[in-house]
Amino acid sequence: MVASSSRVDIIEYFTRKLSPLSEDASAIERLYPEVLENLRGLFLRCVLNSESNSMLVMGPRGSGKSVLVRAALKLLDKESGTRGNYSVVELDGVVHTDDRCALKDITRQLQLENVVGERVFGSFAENFQFLLDSLKSGVDRKKSKSSLFILDNFEKFTQHKSQTLLYNLFDVAQSQQAPIAVVGLCSRLDTVELLEKRVKSRFAHRFLQLSNNFDSDTYVETAGILLSMDTDRFSKKTANEWNADIAERVIPQMKNALVQLNEIDNTLRTLVDSLQQMVRRLGPDHRLEPSIFAKTVSRFTAYDPKLVVSSSIPALQMVLLVCMLRLSAIYDGEPFNFELLYKEYMRFVRSTKSSLSHPKNIVFKSFESLCNLELAQPVGGSLVSQKRYRLHHLHFCAQFVSEAARNNANLPTDVAQWISTTLSDKALGI
């Protein structure tokens, strides 16, 4: 139906739109107009009126904080009189693990490497002040270029030694020495409490909240926005046809799955991630297939990774799992070693006369592969030199094993029966 542009183009467009490289912030514009306006105002005042400020944007991981900041910066760029009057410094707590490399990166992002040159500074504050002074221009050096500091993973910066970077940033912002705006993005609600007293007192205590608490209609609408086509990139006819198809066919069909997803995890990133498979599997006739999205969501909801892993393990390992359960029931949750497990296994072999009787070292190898799957894990360090006697804890419960046994297609009948009778044994109290 959307014949004029090729399938590859469409996929390219949407994968970019749904990726972190995306420039598009239409969903954020729709969902958080006030927050966005607030942030844009802060930036604008900093750039045009040289008004310093600091602010924290809070919200759970994946709620769109970074996208929000990016959108605000883009709006700022469109504003008249701002271009060339400010520079943006983006720092990330995961990347900039100490203040020294953060400062180095600030220098680089402010493009002051040449100015600094080989200069040696006595302290962090001196260095930082020098950087800000270098941004001043004009005859009397009154007018200075504004700098906007974006600190992603803000809580990580509080772990730096004596919070020097934060102290200096907030100090400059508060005392209006130079026009800077400091915006921290954090997912912890108690982040302010992590700040030292002297840092905290310099922070402006402005907060923006992204709660991601949408009702289902808004959520469905957001999905529609994410899937809609922009008229800049595609011809008007193509985009209109596409958007009509999304609104009339795709979204109504996706609605149930979307509501379900919103109930489990309402963050925007989860929504974006769940759309990926559907968009990437665009049909040759340029139609999105809502059933793929439903499949992704159902996998997301009814999917226990541990259970899936253990649903296809060989019968011997399954028997060992049940033996471990028996052991932990007998010894009241105490850790066990392989010798005890083997004794328990031999009891199984004697009681069922199953064909599943194997020598000790083979059972041991099976036990080790279960440990590889981390269904059982050794306790403490390597105090006992012999592996057979190392104590292990089990990492699963009875319900899990019975579920796994039910899903396992390649269990021999007698083993499956033994498992179900053992697990339903009231006397053992598993």
Add this chain to the structure above:
Amino acid sequence: MLLEPLVGRQEQLEDLETLLGLECGIPVQSVYVYGDSGSGKTFCVKHALRGLNHVWLNCIEILMPRCAFSSIINSLKVSEVLEKLEDITKLTSCDTSSDFIRIFTQTLPIDEKLFIVFDDAHRLRDLDLLTFFLRLQELSKRQVCCIFISTVPFSHLVSTTDFFWPHEVHLPNYSQEELCGVLIQAKAHGYSDEFYESYVKLVISMFKNVTTNAKELVHIAKTNFEYYAAPCKLDPDIQSNSLKLWKNIEPYLKNAMDTVYLRDTDARCGNSDGSKMAVKQIIELPFYSKFLLIAAYLASYNPASTDKKFFVKRSNREKRKSSAIRKQKPNYHLLGPRPFPLNRLLAIFHAIVDSPVEPRTVLSSQVSSLVHHKLITQAAARDPLSEPRYKCCVDFDYITAIAKTVKFPVVEHLEDFNM
């Protein structure tokens, strides 16, 4: 390893390829591929990435973040194999994540795709580094995708749900039919498909309850085929007689289960049974060392209270103790060896050696040489000045084999066997 075509993994491979955007589009930030060992994880990823720009890292190499950073940068920058020592100057060292991002963004063009594979990702428990690579696309603003390969689900790596979550692709263990397909690919030349298929089915039916690891089974099938096919050389008619073929191959496969499956290559030749294997591994020890080792074993696995019963020449008077008390005693062979003081070791030693007593210095040097051979270990002493305590670390098979060489009835002296 196996090559084309892929058996039983089409669906997962398709999932993977869509997520990686191989056909068109931008890859997702990170993909997490997991499944039991030998379920084709590495193979699938290699298959998907063939001919593409990718960096392959094993997480066992990542002792510290610097190792990962430097090797990614270097494999991007230095394409040719380094041969001369001077070439080492071409390598860049990259210490911090901010340096890495800087060099990485300079090196990788903005429109080029790159895939970074982290094998054995369950070793990557450093959460900061994990977060860093999970979000590399966002941080570097390049079309880069990190693929993690691991045996455990992603939820094992992180303790909280408030975390950046990758796209997960799970590979289940091979089913029997799929295994059959995988094994047939390694078919030997000169035999018909049906003949090889029936052989493969035999192997799988033998091992299906123990393992579904494709790597193991391919190896076993390969090494035992010559035994299977051997009778056919003498008598071509036997090819159709499946019962005879089964009778012929069964002992070999049983043996393979006990040896090859456990990677015990020494015992491969001939039909050796378990006890012979144990004898083979015994280090040739001096006569008294053997007794010392036996004494250590007895001291480790017998409670000290029973020493009198076993090692004092006495009348049978005490034997009439009520068995009710004994039943409550723990079984030491189930719970592992106990530490014992040196004096007890020597006392037992003197009790079990028939010949006259040796000078003590020779004995203690032999004790330390046993420690050196890791046959016994020194247990952590509570007080450095107190008497050293030891633990025996050989198993029952080993000690019976040793005892046989000096004709000592070890079983009769063990409490667990004389309850």
